[in-house]
Amino acid sequence: MIEEVKVAIYKEECKEYEEESPFYNVVYSILLARWTKSSRLLHCMAHSLNPRYYSIEYLNGAPNRIPPHQNSEIAKERKECLKKYFANEDERRMVNEEFASFSACLDEFASSDFMNDRGKMDPIKWWTVHGSTTPNIQKLALKLLGQPCSSSCCERNWSTYKFIHSLRRNRITPQRAEDLVFVHNNLRLLSRRTLQYKNGDMWDIGGDDYDTIVNVNGGMIEIANLSLDEPDFEGVIFDNEDEDD
Template sequence: MECREALATTIVLNSWRDWVKCGDENTRINGAKVCDTIKDDSFWDDVESILAITKPIFLLIKFCDGEGPKMGEIYERMDNMMGEIKDIMQESTYASYYEQVEKIILTRWEKMSIPLRCLGFALNPRFYDRRYLQKMAPAGMQRKPPNLDKEVMQGVMESFNRYSENKVKGRLLREQFVTFHMKKGIYSMAETQTDALTMDPIDWWSTYGAETPDLALLAKKVLSQPISSSSAERNWSTYSYIHNVKRNRLNEKRADKLVYIHSNIRLLSRFHESYKSGPNKNWDINPESTYIEGSSSRLDDMVWECLDEEDLENGQGKKQRVD
């Protein structure tokens, strides 16, 4: 889509026309097809529709590909993604294909989903907040707390059984889970419920988990987990620069130190002025960021319209650069 104007300009240039005319029959045929496609408004309408439908999938993949503790969010994000796709396709020319798209995505989700993701979702205190539950989910779906979702609770029970050393331990975890999601004891305090929305889930459990110590320990272990091996694979990519065929006699400790130094020098370089401007600007533009709406090479140049409630009421918007 970003190239549409440039493509439309290209096919009217004399150099393009001369190149097509000087080519063989196959070149002339393909050149004519290219021109017809670029001029076809229906083709670009299809491109816009497909981009809109696949954007929620792309953003979820980027989220999963990122680093950090995300086990407590993936389940809800998956549900939101399906709702967003449904909203988009209802107003699209491809509305009749929604059931097929849904079937493909859910089949993939069922293949990759694990009980630990259900447990992470159920142990995230934010998803039990009354104000959060009152907000409608994408596709106009009413939100419900994790303990009222049959699929989630099946994953929670399976995770408890795998984690527990014996039946006594499993029963203790279930009892403490009841205390947590029913908001008994310390979890009934207004401060505890307010902080559930503002605090990081791991910090929240570290602060208020004394009421259910065994469940709190499990929650911190689960919520600290990444949801893919991408970060480890990127680490191996760095190793490939350090430990290659010509330097294959490096021992393990030396290689670890060199990778550590390489990674930190790369991070420190982003604070230099030469990284922000000049010929080497953004030399290592970060493809790992989960905050990517389009091409990573243009991320720094993007400008977004950010409307807060007052601006919406006044009909005014303010522009804010993405840092």
């Protein structure tokens, strides 16, 4: 992505690829900070298991691209992830051997079909078709690469925040609002373990539908329900209402 951004910026500025660009340097620092924030063990593991990033089409798409197993940063994070996922050394060694076959096109992965399909098939389909000889990393790849990209968790959190930071409590401090959202969400999750919830007697704002928080049974949820019938939590919201207002 960074390489593609650089190409676009340098093309717009009519500069050679080796020249200095103050604008690109600013954009690069922002992208690098975002990458560092999002670069976690599972991210690097998923990147390492995506066959697309080993394909000739991808590697030739921009200068300086290398396959994930040759990137020292990604390789380090991948190894840490495997240590956490496979605590047994013998099992982890077997997984490393499977990954070596996959990433270096060894053994069964040396087939032309295996290599040609890397850049043309969906990663999930690729592993389903070609990953049977490496069952351990096939199972891991299907789990990681099958994760959907969704903002539903953020949307649900914002909806809860909107419910707490209402017109009646518009002077509540950001930290207090954050704490109330945290407590509210955790109380809601804990309520799912109770017998009342399993019997359908316990509320759960919107359930897994984040956009229904203000519309349950055709109307606004009663404010008292926000506490999950916890008097202490209800007191936190209402006892100091005059002070907040």
